Amino acid sequence: TQLLEQSPQFLSIQEGENLTVYCNSSSVFSSLQWYRQEPGEGPVLLVTVVTGGEVKKLKRLTFQFGDARKDSSLHITAAQPGDTGLYLCARSWGKLQFGAGTQVVVTP
Amino acid sequence: EAQVTQNPRYLITVTGKKLTVTCSQNMNHEYMSWYRQDPGLGLRQIYYSMNVEVTDKGDVPEGYKVSRKEKRNFPLILESPSPNQTSLYFCASRPGGGGGHRGEQFFGPGTRLTVL
Numbered sequence: 028t029q030l031l032e033q034s035p036q037f038l039s040i041q042e043g044e045n046l047t048v049y050c051n052s053s054s055v056f057s058s059l060q061w062y063r064q065e066p067g068e069g070p071v072l073l074v075t076v077v078t079g080g081e082v083k084k085l086k087r088l089t090f091q092f093g094d095a096r097k098d099s100s101l102h103i104t105a106a107q108p109g110d111t112g113l114y115l116c117a118r119s120w121g122k123l124q125f126g127a128g129t130q131v132v133v134t135p
Numbered sequence: 136e137a138q139v140t141q142n143p144r145y146l147i148t149v150t151g152k153k154l155t156v157t158c159s160q161n162m163n164h165e166y167m168s169w170y171r172q173d174p175g176l177g178l179r180q181i182y183y184s185m186n187v188e189v190t191d192k193g194d195v196p197e198g199y200k201v202s203r204k205e206k207r208n209f210p211l212i213l214e215s216p217s218p219n220q221t222s223l224y225f226c227a228s229r230p231g232g233g234g235g236h237r238g239e240q241f242f243g244p245g246t247r248l249t250v251l
Contacts, residue, residue, distance in 0.1 A: 031177075060240075069139070069225050069242025070178070115177065122168070122193065123240060127177040 030054065031116055031126035039132045043105050048129040050116035051098045057119055059099050061090055064113040064128070073101075106133045137162045139243035141226050147249045148216055156211045156246050158226030164241075166229045167209040168193065169201065171222040172245075178225065184209055216250040223247050 032051045040046055050059065058077045062070035074083050076092035076099060083090045087110075089102040103110055111133050117123045139160045148154055160167065168183035170193075180193030184203040198220055200212040209228075213220060226243040 036175075067244070069227070069244055071242070072239045075239075117178075122180060122183060124180075124194075125170075125178040127175055 030124055031118060033114075033116060033126035033129050035129060036127070037130045037132075039134065040106055042107055042133055042135050045102065045104050046106055046131065047100055047102045048114055048131070049098065049100050050126055052118065053097065054118075055096045056092075056099075057096075059092060059096075060117045060119065060123070061099070061101055062115040062117060064115060065111075070113075070115055103131075106131075108133050108135055137241070139226055139228055139241050141224075141243040141246050143246060144244065145247050147251065149251050150217055151215050154213050154216060154248075156213075156224060156226075156248070158209045158211065158243060159207050160209075160226075160228040160241070161207065162228060162230070162241065163206065164228035164230050165206070166231055167203065168227050168240075169199070169209070169211045170225045170227065171195065171220075172225060173222050181211070181224075216248075218250045221248060221250050 034049045060075045061073045064070040074090045079096045080094045081092040087104045091100045113128045113130050115125050115128045117125045142157045165186045169181040170178040172178050179195045181199050182193050182201040184190045187206050190201050190203055203209055224246045227240045229240040
């Protein structure tokens, strides 16, 4: 059983569309990280959120941490093919625990 | 360039033949860890090390060994590989020897292992 549930598992959209992926847990996160992994490479950190209700922006990516610190979302505005990748959330609980990821494919 | 390197990148072997996957980082990080990534399961931690000579089991340690004799190197050893260890393996490092989030975790490029 995954401690971190990510949804959807797979998302295919056209360039220019918006998308949102989710990361949920029944437990409280002390902090949460979002990573993006491209084929043939290791995950790369996008952002760390720590405070409940926190919103962070990274260009067209908006990260939100739920008020209760049990969930998080990643919203991409006007997606581009370069946004294609596996998006992983990970909670820090003494060590990092990862969700299974959301595979995002953005077609031109 | 700050990086985590792994070797080999690809390996096909047979059941029972001992192998070692090397991992090295040049960022002077205290914390290093090994993960395996399987479809639908995400990244699962195999072993981690908070500093030289300090290692501990992660979530899926069975069938693996590690050592941390130097700060920069953290090899993963499979004494007797089995087909269920076929997976994509990642080494990672970050600063800070304690628990909790302390800085970004840097991942190597991965080693794809197939055990026949």
